[in-house]
Amino acid sequence: MARLSLSDTDKQARDWFHRTTTDLGCKVHTDAMGNQFAVRPGLKNDQPPTYAGSHLDTQPSGGRYDGILGVTAAVEMLKVLNDNWVETAYPVGVVNWTNEEGARFPMSMVASGVWSGDIPLERAHNLKSVIPANDTATMKTELERIGYLGDVACSWKASPMAAHFELHIEQGPILEAESRRVGVVQGVQSYKWFTVTVRGRDSHTGATSFQHRADALLTASKMILASHKIASKHSALASTGILTLKPGSTNTVPGFVQFSLDIRAPQDETVNAVEADCKDAFSALAAGENVLDINTGCAPSSRTCSVDWRTDFVSPATHFHDDCVACVQAAGADLCGSGDVNGKDVGAWGKLMTSGAGHDSVYANKRCPASMIFVPCRDGVSHNPAEYSSPEACADGANVLLGAVLRFDKLRAERGH
Amino acid sequence: MARLSLSDTDKQARDWFHRTTTDLGCKVHTDAMGNQFAVRPGLKNDQPPTYAGSHLDTQPSGGRYDGILGVTAAVEMLKVLNDNWVETAYPVGVVNWTNEEGARFPMSMVASGVWSGDIPLERAHNLKSVIPANDTATMKTELERIGYLGDVACSWKASPMAAHFELHIEQGPILEAESRRVGVVQGVQSYKWFTVTVRGRDSHTGATSFQHRADALLTASKMILASHKIASKHSALASTGILTLKPGSTNTVPGFVQFSLDIRAPQDETVNAVEADCKDAFSALAAGENVLDINTGCAPSSRTCSVDWRTDFVSPATHFHDDCVACVQAAGADLCGSGDVNGKDVGAWGKLMTSGAGHDSVYANKRCPASMIFVPCRDGVSHNPAEYSSPEACADGANVLLGAVLRFDKLRAERGH
Structure with a gap:
């Protein structure tokens, strides 16, 4: 139709x-x-x-x-x-x-x-x-x-x-x-829409050891997983429906990733709590810290990513x-x-x-x-x-x-x- | 230049x-x-x-x-x-x-x-x-x-x-x-390039509980993290430089994700071992199983994703x-x-x-x-x-x-x- x-x-x-x-x-x-x-x-x-x-x-x-x-x-x-x-x-x-x-x-x-x-x-x-x-x-x-x-x-x-x-x-x-x-x-649920930007550093996938990378996509992947764990804990929803990256080549570690984050819960306070927890967790993940056991087993890196949030839409409960x-x-x-x-x-x-x-x-x-x-x-x-x-x-x-x-x-x- | x-x-x-x-x-x-x-x-x-x-x-x-x-x-x-x-x-x-x-x-x-x-x-x-x-x-x-x-x-x-x-x-x-x-x-390192396709199910981010989702992007994020942990264990490299998804809307859980995977190591056997471990881990993650502690803390889902691998390029050591x-x-x-x-x-x-x-x-x-x-x-x-x-x-x-x-x-x- x-x-x-x-x-x-x-x-x-x-x-x-x-x-x-x-x-x-x-x-x-x-x-x-x-x-x-x-x-x-x-x-x-x-x-x-x-x-x-x-x-x-x-x-x-x-x-x-x-x-x-x-x-x-x-x-x-x-x-x-x-x-x-x-x-x-x-x-x-x-x-x-x-x-x-x-x-x-x-x-x-x-x-x-x-x-x-x-x-x-x-x-x-x-x-x-x-x-x-x-x-x-x-x-x-x-x-x-x-x-x-x-x-x-x-x-x-x-x-x-x-x-x-x-x-x-x-x-x-x-x-x-x-x-x-x-x-x-x-x-109707309360919800907020965000655009999250992760900036790392383009580098060669073959010539750059994990230690020297600032991998924006790996970091964004950890953030998406963290948002899911945090929302689960609060009986809320967190979802990513859009993700873009640059430069976009098989043998280049992406230095730039942007993704949407849609947080929902029946109560405004719950949405705000998930947002606050995600902001803390994303900052820590960008800095390479272990959060919610997500970094355990990853090779450490001496380089870090930065993360920025933009609020796109707020719809109270x-x-x-x-x-x-x-x-x-x-x-x-x-x-x-x-x-x-x-x-x-x-x-x-x-x-x-x-x-x-x-x-x-x-x-x-x-x-x-x-x-x-x-x-x-x-x-x-x-x-x-x-x-x-x-x-x-x-x-x-x-x-x-x-x-x-x-x-x-x-x-x-x-x-x- | x-x-x-x-x-x-x-x-x-x-x-x-x-x-x-x-x-x-x-x-x-x-x-x-x-x-x-x-x-x-x-x-x-x-x-x-x-x-x-x-x-x-x-x-x-x-x-x-x-x-x-x-x-x-x-x-x-x-x-x-x-x-x-x-x-x-x-x-x-x-x-x-x-x-x-x-x-x-x-x-x-x-x-x-x-x-x-x-x-x-x-x-x-x-x-x-x-x-x-x-x-x-x-x-x-x-x-x-x-x-x-x-x-x-x-x-x-x-x-x-x-x-x-x-x-x-x-x-x-x-x-x-x-x-x-x-x-x-x-x-020169041995390397293999793959295209990994994850198929889940498009669904509404607000109306679909975690339990009823088959979230291809969340699953792909877990796979990217798993590939990093597995490569770290083998002192190898695994990198994703390209990721595309469909349908690409803030309020739709993506039912389709495709990403590149570039695995490298000095020895062919190491590349093959990382490939084998990733194949096992990706299949388990698509099925919702806990692998490398990645699923711990995630809300369980009754729906699963499928995963397919295509080998794009093989360059022996x-x-x-x-x-x-x-x-x-x-x-x-x-x-x-x-x-x-x-x-x-x-x-x-x-x-x-x-x-x-x-x-x-x-x-x-x-x-x-x-x-x-x-x-x-x-x-x-x-x-x-x-x-x-x-x-x-x-x-x-x-x-x-x-x-x-x-x-x-x-x-x-x-x-x-």
């Missing part, structure tokens, strides 16, 4: 969304970032809708579930409400957020970020397409071109939400591995709203037959989870109560054509989404707002 | 070589690979000359000593012989080997390899230029273009040598670090000829004042060494006795504009080269051939 944001195929999907939700009796509007909001009236329409939704764009070589499942399940929710003549206390909405992937315009969750007030509209409008490489389009010119530059301001004030529920595939292997049907998502989490949990229990919704353990059918990846719900949660529902995907594979969730898993997710929205509507009715 | 093989500047240096050696009374001929042979007659000219020489080409961004020093010192030798009216028993020659670096035409030591019969002439002639990238020239067309496609066959039979002595900068840090003036080179090594050692002792030339220790002035890098002397040694002379270079830096050897070090090398050639000539005179 390749449906890059604001492409011709994205326009087709948007047209489908507009037509289908209108046909289902919704009033639909589009904001200045192309976010689409479809609202089915309730009994009291002077209050904001309870929303379900996600995104319709994909990675350049993506799957058929990431994002799309959350929108189509929300549209299915509208059908079920209509088919069963359900009257909700408050309006119910479906949202399609623009460019969640950040694949074509390189800032993920950018349109929900503008909506929440975290990203300036002009910065988002001026983002340049990176796919295809020779494209000169910006978000604004593409929104205009496909007719989705809406006349409503992109803002939580102009399009308020009483709550935001998002169904998504897990994009990880845990639910499948533990045979759980539904993930009740309590929040998101804690979803208790009310929304409780609605998801109760809806899961309703569907799967376990009544224990009070304890920490939700029962064999489900799992309380922290999302490893970012989602539009992170920005939504800044302006209204939010939570997410995860369903298992095969082998945890995502952002790949092999991405797959079974029809049963998709149905579970859609049912829990419907149940959570109805429960939240009921909660609002009880509270009177 | 950029004097790529068979470029216009290489032609200038070749013209200088031809003119200068001719003016010094030599008879000069060029063979079908552009190798230049300048011969100063001796008393008995029906026997092959005793040669000194090296190469005039450089890396694209090379230094002012690598190769050139060995040719200019040999030309200086001719001048000294002339100035002092020295009559050698046998002729003395100076050779300039073509494209030793393999930088422009990607096969190092190719012209001495054709001369020795190890590389077919046609294969060498058809090598395509890789610098500049848009060049369509081959070795043969460039030899023709600059007028150095000689009419003498490129062969040890057509241009026989009684011996081959080569002065070269060390290209390593040992002589400088130990304050030795001269390296007496006994041979070269052992230089005892007569030539003895001549170099005696000439060093003459120059530096220590008389102990019989023991293993040559004295504080010098060091018996094994060259880590390949040289034309490797191929020459297959068809005649050979040895090399190393002089210190600053910080061991080579293949770089910062390459430097002091005037004193260059003079030491030139003096030992002259002395070794004269001693070998004397040895021949004593033996009568």
